[in-house]
Amino acid sequence: MRTVIAGGHGQIALRLERLLAARGDEGAGIIRKAEQADDLREAGAEPVVLDLESASVDEVAQRLRGADAAVFAAGAGPGSGAARKDTVDKAAAVLFADAAVQAGVRRFVIVSSMGADPQHQGDEIFDVYLRAKGEADAYVRGLDALDWTILRPGQLTDDAGTGLVRLEAHTGRGPIPRDDVAAVLAELVDTPATAGLTLELISGPAPVSVAVKAVAGN
Numbered sequence: 001m002r003t004v005i006a007g008g009h010g011q012i013a014l015r016l017e018r019l020l021a022a023r024g025d026e027g028a029g030i031i032r033k034a035e036q037a038d039d040l041r042e043a044g045a046e047p048v049v050l051d052l053e054s055a056s057v058d059e060v061a062q063r064l065r066g067a068d069a070a071v072f073a074a075g076a077g078p079g080s081g082a083a084r085k086d087t088v089d090k091a092a093a094v095l096f097a098d099a100a101v102q103a104g105v106r107r108f109v110i111v112s113s114m115g116a117d118p119q120h121q122g123d124e125i126f127d128v129y130l131r132a133k134g135e136a137d138a139y140v141r142g143l144d145a146l147d148w149t150i151l152r153p154g155q156l157t158d159d160a161g162t163g164l165v166r167l168e169a170h171t172g173r174g175p176i177p178r179d180d181v182a183a184v185l186a187e188l189v190d191t192p193a194t195a196g197l198t199l200e201l202i203s204g205p206a207p208v209s210v211a212v213k214a215v216a217g218n
Helices: 012-023 034-042 056-066 083-105 125-141 178-189 210-216
Strands: 002-008 026-031 047-048 069-074 107-111 147-152 153-158 164-168 176-177 199-201
Touching: 002 012, 002 083, 012 034, 012 047, 012 178, 026 034, 034 047, 056 083, 069 083, 069 178, 083 125, 107 125, 107 164, 107 178, 125 147, 125 153, 147 178, 153 164, 153 178, 164 178, 164 210, 176 178, 178 199, 178 210
Parallel strands: 002 026, 002 069, 026 047, 069 107, 107 147, 147 199, 153 176, 176 199
Antiparallel strands: 164 199
């Protein structure tokens, strides 16, 4: 199975790439900077240098052709201003989704944020971020050509993963190690029966595989 990940050098993406490689899958990560390529190779993924803020749909679709799944895990990052929330967290997600449609890649997983809402009020940077993520989610939901799943993790931590999570339509707020977010993404990519679901994720009582099977109805 081949999975292409937008934001391939992100903390969650690198963890996901390692998991995919460990189970014998093929991963490719889209990155902006050529100097990030070695980190992806070390994670077992193929680096693809492409700037999603300036690339065309055709250019991105070309990189997606032949993939079995696409994961949007890019983000402008905590130090970025309002403008990049719009160009990365919203516009790049829309571009990546459109490219997946054009390339015929149906399985599409987007890493969103708890509280994402296109109608979210406020003018602080985090308010802009939640609106941008919400708008991206709403756009993806409208694409019938995609078997999409939206994952909304709680407060991300760098604690070691436990492999135990709570994955539901509404979990309430709570922390979740990035390790466990990556583990859930690896399962979701491989579980198309979760298509059409928007899921919140925090640490909890269920092993990752059990939690994913439960929401998939298995």
